[in-house]
Amino acid sequence: MSRSAWIVGTVLCATLVADLSRAQQPPSGGIYTCVDRNGRKLTADRPIPECLDREQRELSPMGTVRRQIGPSLTENERAAQEVQRRKEAEERARVVEERRRERVLTARYPDKATHDVERAAAIQLVDDVTATAEKRIAELKQQRKGFDTEMEFYKKDPNKAPMTLRRKIAENEDSIAEQQRFLAGQDQEKRRVHQRFDTELALLRKLWESRRAPALAPAATGAGELAAPAASR
Structure with missing residues (x-):
């Protein structure tokens, strides 16, 4: 065997021995410990399979707790x-x-007065829309009176009235019914507005009170401090 071949063989053998030595050594990490379901205290150099359903502790080589591992x-x-x-x-x-x-x-809404102003404005808006609908109903009813006057000529036999007149009367009735349904909806809208502002006001009262409470506390403390010297005199 040549000298070079002998050197190569020696290096390979040394490397293999070092690898085997490292493989047989435990991991350089911490020590894992736990108590299994049977009450046994287990220790290992890696997470313990018997304790995957419970907490494990990883200890340092000095025995201090590095971390706690929750159950899987x-x-x-x-x-x-x-x-x-x-x-x-x-x-x-x-x-x-x-x-x-x-x-x-x-x-x-920093105070109730501000809230009341906005409530009034919201209700006024509903009232304005309602007034417009009521005015339209009054106009339609006045228009109907004119149609009724024309129908007087056909009182004995309404079927002889012109189709255009009968169509106008039907359209007038439909329009009045539509406006009345709209008015009913506005009544509900007004109730919703009041309900919304009532709900807001109930919450605002609590918020205003909670803001006043911290401000009153120092004042009360100061009054007590002033009263104590007065009593000592």
């Missing part, structure tokens, strides 16, 4: 956990949005 979840458990996370996220978003609306509401 089944697919159904992971799905349930994700649903719970979404619910919690939605609830947090709802609370944030609710607080934002409350800030906007109190900025828009």
Whole structure:
């Protein structure tokens, strides 16, 4: 055997021995420990399969706790956990949005007088639309009187009345009915407006009160501090 071949063989043999030595050594990571379902305390150099359904602790070589590993979840458990996370996220978003609306509401209505002014304006708008519809009904009824006067000539036999006249009377009746339905809708709209402002006012009263409470507390404290020296004199 040549000297060069002998050197190559020696290097390969040394490398193989080093690889085998490293393979037999435990991982350089931490030590895993847990108590299994039977109450046994287990220790290993890697996550313990018998404790996948429970918490494990990873210890450093010095014995201090590096981290805690939660139990591995089944697919159904992971799905349930994700649903719970979404619910919690939605609830947090709802609370944030609710607080934002409350800030906007109190900025828009700093006191009851401001709220009352806007309520009155909203109701007035409904009343103006209602008045327009009532005026239209009065006009249609006046128009109907003229048609009725024409129909007097055909009182004995209404079927002899001209088709155009009968069509105008039918259209007039339909228009009056439509305006009356619109008026009924405006009555409901007015109730909705009042209900909305009543709901807002109930919430605003609480918000106004909560804002006044912190301001009153220091004042009350200051009054107590002034009263104490007075009592000592």
